[in-house]
Amino acid sequence: MYSNTFSLKDVVLLDGPFKHARDLNIQTLLKYDTDRLLATYLKEAGLPEKASLYPNWEGLDGHVTGHYLSALAMNYASTGNQECKELMEYMILELKACQDANGINHPEWGEGYAGGVPDSETIWSNLRKGNFDAYRSAWVPWYNVHKMYAGLRDAWYYAENEDAKDIFLKFCDWGINITSDLTEEQMQSMLDTEHGGMNEIFADAYRISGDEKYLTAARRFSHRMLLDTMSSGTDNLDNKHANTQVPKATGFQRIAELSGDSKYADAGRFFWETVTKNRSLAFGGNSRREHFPPESEYIDFINEVQGPESCNSHNMLRLTEHLFRTDPSAKYSDYYERTMLNHILSTQHPEHGGYVYFTPARPRHYRVYSAPNEAMWCCVGSGMENHGKYNQFIYTHVRDSLFLNLFVASELNWAKKDILLRQETNFPYEEFTRLIITKGSSQFVLMIRYPSWVKDGDLKITVNGNPVSFNEHPSSYISIDRKWKEGDEVLVTFPMHTSVEQLPNIPDYLAFFHGPVLLGAKTGTEDLKGLIADDSRWGHIASGERLPVDEAPAIINTNKNDITEMIIPVQDKPLIFTLPSSVLNSGDDMILEPFYRIHDSRYIIYWKILTNGK
Numbered sequence: 001m002y003s004n005t006f007s008l009k010d011v012v013l014l015d016g017p018f019k020h021a022r023d024l025n026i027q028t029l030l031k032y033d034t035d036r037l038l039a040t041y042l043k044e045a046g047l048p049e050k051a052s053l054y055p056n057w058e059g060l061d062g063h064v065t066g067h068y069l070s071a072l073a074m075n076y077a078s079t080g081n082q083e084c085k086e087l088m089e090y091m092i093l094e095l096k097a098c099q100d101a102n103g104i105n106h107p108e109w110g111e112g113y114a115g116g117v118p119d120s121e122t123i124w125s126n127l128r129k130g131n132f133d134a135y136r137s138a139w140v141p142w143y144n145v146h147k148m149y150a151g152l153r154d155a156w157y158y159a160e161n162e163d164a165k166d167i168f169l170k171f172c173d174w175g176i177n178i179t180s181d182l183t184e185e186q187m188q189s190m191l192d193t194e195h196g197g198m199n200e201i202f203a204d205a206y207r208i209s210g211d212e213k214y215l216t217a218a219r220r221f222s223h224r225m226l227l228d229t230m231s232s233g234t235d236n237l238d239n240k241h242a243n244t245q246v247p248k249a250t251g252f253q254r255i256a257e258l259s260g261d262s263k264y265a266d267a268g269r270f271f272w273e274t275v276t277k278n279r280s281l282a283f284g285g286n287s288r289r290e291h292f293p294p295e296s297e298y299i300d301f302i303n304e305v306q307g308p309e310s311c312n313s314h315n316m317l318r319l320t321e322h323l324f325r326t327d328p329s330a331k332y333s334d335y336y337e338r339t340m341l342n343h344i345l346s347t348q349h350p351e352h353g354g355y356v357y358f359t360p361a362r363p364r365h366y367r368v369y370s371a372p373n374e375a376m377w378c379c380v381g382s383g384m385e386n387h388g389k390y391n392q393f394i395y396t397h398v399r400d401s402l403f404l405n406l407f408v409a410s411e412l413n414w415a416k417k418d419i420l421l422r423q424e425t426n427f428p429y430e431e432f433t434r435l436i437i438t439k440g441s442s443q444f445v446l447m448i449r450y451p452s453w454v455k456d457g458d459l460k461i462t463v464n465g466n467p468v469s470f471n472e473h474p475s476s477y478i479s480i481d482r483k484w485k486e487g488d489e490v491l492v493t494f495p496m497h498t499s500v501e502q503l504p505n506i507p508d509y510l511a512f513f514h515g516p517v518l519l520g521a522k523t524g525t526e527d528l529k530g531l532i533a534d535d536s537r538w539g540h541i542a543s544g545e546r547l548p549v550d551e552a553p554a555i556i557n558t559n560k561n562d563i564t565e566m567i568i569p570v571q572d573k574p575l576i577f578t579l580p581s582s583v584l585n586s587g588d589d590m591i592l593e594p595f596y597r598i599h600d601s602r603y604i605i606y607w608k609i610l611t612n613g614k
């Protein structure tokens with residue numbers, strides 16, 4: 001399925017922040033009510049519901065269910081958790097019953113359908129005839145069903161559930177049939193509405209089955225508004241809804257990977273380049289009020305409380321995984337690390353496990369969290385998945401090469417080589433990682449990532465205590481080709497330094513990093529209204545008082561070259577720094593710490609830089 005990827009069960013997380021997040025997330029998942037998640041699927045299939053529908057985000061009922069299925073599959077694959085397995089198998093049985101019932105109860109349009117979109121009958125029976133009225137007045141039907149497509153695919157891929165594959169392919173056939181009478185023009189008109197990664201789904205069906213009809217469908221579901229511009233290197237993203245676009249690009253890249261089509265490859269690559277280089281904040285996220293701002297409006301990131309949305313980063317990481325498969329360049333793993341560490345990890349509350357929707361960059365604002373069974377947001381759905389796949393990208397392989405992409409404590413079972421390998425590290429709290437071959441012996445090339453955040457010449461590698469010489473520079477991979485044997489030990493030392501990064505297009509707002517870690521400062525806990533969101537439609541937006549931006553602490557500096565020297569490491573507390581009052585325009589010393597650890601608090605991540613006292 002994914003040629004460079006190890007099974008989740010073959011990469012075991014060891015103690016650290018990612019394992020903590022994964023384990024907590026399993027507990028969170030088990031608090032949800034599977035029958036309530038399934039209720040809309042039964043209802044639309046004409047079967048009796050076993051529990052009441054979730055009331056929140058009505059109209060998009062069922063979207064979280066697909067994510068939930070993906071999450072159960074991933075966590076079962078990673079940990080062997082039997083409750084996850086049983087819930088997943090129960091859901092698949094119920095979904096199969098729904099699919100069968102749809103064929104019987106809705107012969108006109110429902111053969112193979114396994115969706116839960118409210119009022120499915122009106123939407124799909126009309127869409128089939130080219131009448132999009134009900135489709136357009138509903139809340140993003142293809143987006144909704146895309147989540148269940150992905151859930152079924154994941155239950156097959158991660159958890160090897162063959163029934164899920166069967167339901168998935170029949171559901172794909174439904175998707176082809178329901179659109180078979182639509183002209184190309186009608187298809188493109190239909191794709192003007194958010195539709196998730198439907199093109200990726202059909203590409204995956206092609207990969208699974210080998211049947212070309214799915215590849216044809218993948219192209220038919222590719223939105224030319226984005227494909228044509230991105231493939232020609234034109235960024236037309238201004239004012240577009242961000243998370244509508246990212247999954248389309250993910251599908252472009254997947255089609256390119258499986259078909260070799262260069263137009264799709266150009267589109268996937270350019271989309272990633274322009275979003276990560278021109279449109280992303282320090283923690284890897286993008287969008288304000290869910291949209292990509294035009295260049296002239298980037299100051300909105302400072303003013304707006306609806307900062308980057310978690311779903312976007314979830315999907316950007318998926319696109320990054322796909323791109324890395326055809327081009328294993330360190331720029332992709334650098335972005336992956338930055339976003340996984342500073343955004344994705346930060347979007348889970350480390351105690352109650354709630355998920356975050358928006359991460360505002362507005363100084364002295366805050367984030368709100370979901371509660372189980374209440375806030376059925378899109379970012380709850382993608383959040384359910386996020387913390388179950390931290391082990392997916394730590395290692396990848398290409399033939400006889402093993403890529404060490406991420407510095408996360410873990411054990412890898414490379415079954416094909418009969419190699420067991422252990423990575424011991426307390427990164428990012430320490431500046432090295434140790435790889436130990438704990439079993440087996442085999443010739444292979446170890447590709448070690450030279451992170452972009454290490455200064456040129458600072459990275460050191462030893463094998464069994466002997467220094468390895470290399471000519472590579474930051475943001476590359478260093479290859480070590482040898483016959484590895486049990487007991488071999490590789491020590492990679494990556495000194496971190498402090499750096500700053502400006503808000504895109506807004507040079508007088510800077511964020512601090514230490515190594516890859518975005519630093520933030522807590523600024524207070526006043527009026528954290530809705531901190532744990534209720535069931536209301538807009539509960540995902542932190543609606544407490546907006547403290548005046550122009551009264552937020554700012555840094556006085558006349559020479560930006562020495563700005564990193566203004567922050568002072570706190571002894572024996574890795575990644576903690578003091579921002580002394582002497583460089584601030586008012587107030588006391590402030591403490592900088594990893595942003596991903598800041599919760600239940602107002603914070604600053606972008607600092608206004610005052611020059612000449614202004």
Ligand SMILES: [Zn+2]
Nearest residue numbers: 309311378379
């Ligand atoms: Zn979202």
